[in-house]
Amino acid sequence: MRVAERDAPAAADDAEVIERSWHEPERFAVLFDRHAPFIHRYAARRIGAEAAEDLVAETFLAAFGKRRQYDTSYPDARPWLYGIATNLVGQHRRDEFRQYRIQRAALPDLDPPGHAERVAASVTAHGMRRLLTAALADLPDGERDVLILIAWEQLSYDETARALGIPLGHRPVPAEPGQGQAPPGTRRRRLFRDDQGDLAR
Amino acid sequence: MNDLDLVTELTPQVPLPAPADLAGPRRRLTAAIAGERTDARTRDESGKGAHLPTSSCQRRTCCPRSRPRCSS
Numbered sequence: 001m002r003v004a005e006r007d008a009p010a011a012a013d014d015a016e017v018i019e020r021s022w023h024e025p026e027r028f029a030v031l032f033d034r035h036a037p038f039i040h041r042y043a044a045r046r047i048g049a050e051a052a053e054d055l056v057a058e059t060f061l062a063a064f065g066k067r068r069q070y071d072t073s074y075p076d077a078r079p080w081l082y083g084i085a086t087n088l089v090g091q092h093r094r095d096e097f098r099q100y101r102i103q104r105a106a107l108p109d110l111d112p113p114g115h116a117e118r119v120a121a122s123v124t125a126h127g128m129r130r131l132l133t134a135a136l137a138d139l140p141d142g143e144r145d146v147l148i149l150i151a152w153e154q155l156s157y158d159e160t161a162r163a164l165g166i167p168l169g170h171r172p173v174p175a176e177p178g179q180g181q182a183p184p185g186t187r188r189r190r191l192f193r194d195d196q197g198d199l200a201r
Numbered sequence: 202m203n204d205l206d207l208v209t210e211l212t213p214q215v216p217l218p219a220p221a222d223l224a225g226p227r228r229r230l231t232a233a234i235a236g237e238r239t240d241a242r243t244r245d246e247s248g249k250g251a252h253l254p255t256s257s258c259q260r261r262t263c264c265p266r267s268r269p270r271c272s273s
Contacts, residue, residue, distance in 0.1 A: 025234045025241075032223075032230055040218040040226075049215070057226035061233055103213060132207055151208040 014077035018070045028064050035078050036060065039085050042153055047095035048102075055092065059085040074162070079155060083163035086145050093141075100137040104130060 012020070014031060021027040039059055043052035062084050063077075070080060089096060136144060142164070149160045161168035 025237045028234060029227070029230065032227055036223050036226065037217045040223060041215050044215045044218070045213045052218075053222060053225055056223065057229045060226060060230045064230060064233055064237075099213075103211075128207060129211060132211055136208065136211070147205075147208055151205055152212040 013075035015070070015072040015075045018067050018077060019072050021064075021067055025064070028067060031063070031077060031081075032060050035081050038078065038153075039081055042082065042085060043089070045152060046089050046099060046148065047092040048099050051092055051095045055085060055088050058088050062088070076159075079159040079163040082149060082153065082155065082159075083165065086149070086164065089145075090141065097137060100133060104133045 012030075014034070017027055017030045021031075036056055040052050040056045043055040043059075047055060059081060063081055070077065074080070136147070139147065145164055146160055146166070149155045149163060150157070155163065158168060160166070
């Protein structure tokens, strides 16, 4: 019975763990053990392995500090942690852009002219990857955050919206004249699904 | 293949970290947790036996913990 009670936090969902940690702060370490590897990998992808360790520490310290603000209606805290980590990535933009340069440099060069068939086959894939890597780096910060959380970290639309504090709707904010003007900044930050289920901004 | 699939293909292949890579961040979190524990204990101890001034007790506005002493 006692053992079961002691083991209970390990089986409890994140919301329960966080709630218990309000009075028993050491419980919060359970959250670290569950999610830190994924936050570390996310950080390493965005700002490089060297800076990732610091970002993980900062993420969990910030999360611990504001754990009383956590909305316990969400049993999974990972999107919340991704949101905190994403905000902190903003303080590491220089590291992030260095990562994009490294990623672009790591893409193999196209075959030299003359190998027409191979060039034809690879030009689309390689060219597109270079183009996309550059485009990703050029995106406004908020849009890049959305795209990366969904495409790289496999968060759902709802989880991404929750992580970034973006309202989730099913229709774009009106942009055409005569349909009303979106408040400044909301168009870029609004996340929605179009009829095909594709991500749109 | 849509645009999202293409961006997904660009996902940098980064392995999950080894436990040693997380030891530093975990230590920092553990220290913060211990710090909060210590703060809470200090607050509790400094709160024990603390009563509002007698004049407040006499005005019956003191905290419940101190009331028994007031009534005596």
